Amino acid sequence: MNIAVLVSGRGTNLQAIIDAVESGYIKANISVVISSQKDALAIQRTREHGIEAIFIDPQDFWKDKEHKEEKRVEYDKKIIAELEKRNVDLVILAGYMLMLSPYFVEKYKNKIMNIHPALLPSFPGVNAQKQALDHGVKYTGATVHFVDSKMDHGPIIIQDIVPVYDDDTEETLSNRILEKEHKIYVEAVKLFVEGKLRVEGRRVKILK
Numbered sequence: 001m002n003i004a005v006l007v008s009g010r011g012t013n014l015q016a017i018i019d020a021v022e023s024g025y026i027k028a029n030i031s032v033v034i035s036s037q038k039d040a041l042a043i044q045r046t047r048e049h050g051i052e053a054i055f056i057d058p059q060d061f062w063k064d065k066e067h068k069e070e071k072r073v074e075y076d077k078k079i080i081a082e083l084e085k086r087n088v089d090l091v092i093l094a095g096y097m098l099m100l101s102p103y104f105v106e107k108y109k110n111k112i113m114n115i116h117p118a119l120l121p122s123f124p125g126v127n128a129q130k131q132a133l134d135h136g137v138k139y140t141g142a143t144v145h146f147v148d149s150k151m152d153h154g155p156i157i158i159q160d161i162v163p164v165y166d167d168d169t170e171e172t173l174s175n176r177i178l179e180k181e182h183k184i185y186v187e188a189v190k191l192f193v194e195g196k197l198r199v200e201g202r203r204v205k206i207l208k
């Protein structure tokens, strides 16, 4: 099975997946990592492991404000061309900060995963950890889900909870959530690779 990972930033979730593949825990191949940011730390991590990393510049496509939707599809088609060249079976979003076009989502239906640092449907979008602190919840967590055309919305694969402490800052809470993210993302990818996920509407069943 061939995996592609889409990134925009530091890539700690990517690193967790690379480590799980290298140790043989996930029996798949990371074919390519594609970044929307030229200097993303994730690119450096990828190359250190001898994996191909490509930067595709969204600015090339988004300068034209009037045709934003068409440009988004054009950008995604460039990514898809790279995926098709490598027969990619699973697309993993790991801190990828662009919305995918409905075209992309439809083409890879139930084959794109995302991780979010909250218990969805609570606190979607940016700064999920700050949203949780500001709301005063006692527990938050992390969610791995399949991607549909709405943000942070598709069928949920795995969630895990994280307590919020009185003295938590955005940083301490984010770090505690991140540890959980790394674990559940690896588990979700492993389940997919082993053919153990079945999507029924919004529900994802885990086969024994």
Ligand code: GAR
Pocket (backbone or CB within 6 Å): 009, 010, 011, 012, 013, 014, 094, 095, 096, 115, 116, 117, 125, 126, 127, 128, 152, 178, 181
């Ligand atoms: C992670 O916390 C991930 O959950 C979040 O971005 C961070 C990326 O970190 N994603 C989202 O908020 C998506 N809505 P990483 O680059 O170290 O994996």
